[in-house]
Amino acid sequence: MITVIVNDAPRVVGQASTVGGLLEELSLPPKGIAVAVNGEVVRRVDWARFRLAEGDVVDVLTAAQGG
């Protein structure tokens, strides 16, 4: 198991976890979501194969009310 930081909170995930797998674990809808790992955007097409590593900082973002 490895520990990654998801939206500022530590989270333990499997050794071979991908961004796509993490989003499934978080029960997030596939649409309206964007992900950055260590500050870099991970394109939607790469979610399924993008492997997370120990200590990765993951931001999961979606729409919020804003002007």
Add this chain to the structure above:
Amino acid sequence: MALDDRFLLAGVEFSSRLILGTGGASSLAVLEQAIVASGTELVTVALRRVESSGHGLLEMLGRLGVRILPNTAGCYTAHDAVRTARLAREAFDTEWVKLEVIGDERTLLPDAVELVKAAAQLVDEGFVVLPYASDDPVLAKRLADLGCAAVMPAGAPIGSGLGITNPHHIALIREAVACPVILDAGVGTASDAALAMELGCDGVLLASAVTRAADPAAMAAAMRHAVIAGRLAAGAGRITRRSFALASTSDSGLATWT
């Protein structure tokens, strides 16, 4: 004019010249009523971490069939704004971005230097860039020359409701650039939106004036009509201002008694 008055933004036609920001509404239901009453077809959203919002917003906007314009609100550097725009493109499947690069916490006015830097980068990456700018005609020209799809000068600081503090500059901006000019920020009530259109703006973007009004749906309807009224007035050729009265009723045939 009204019948053939198309509003084109980056090649997309809108029947409403009002763009609504979604920030500040007390609930999704209130926001939905305001969007419907405003007649807008384009609304802004922010990008935030998943805990701090629900998916209900996107679902509701999808149901209403309005187009989404993501913003980069909260960004203080070109670097952050560019990253936020890229994330928004992934999240919402749109190249459109309302580019905000704030330079000062108290006034929320844009950082012109960082704004130009971010705009250049995003235009280069194929984004449709709609920059929130200060009411500076030179900056507006720079942004337009970079290839921004519109320029969006502030009438007054965001959320201030002060209206258009420098109408002359807004008119100068309209003369300075060929792309659409959208008044963004500062609107407090319907007459501010009408004035923006009378000054030659192609559209108005506002949020707080509606979402924080006592009756958001009623104010949204007022804004809808104000934008239409201002647009019609701008094309109708107003009378010249004069110092003294000019009677509208002729003296011809006036009965006189001695």
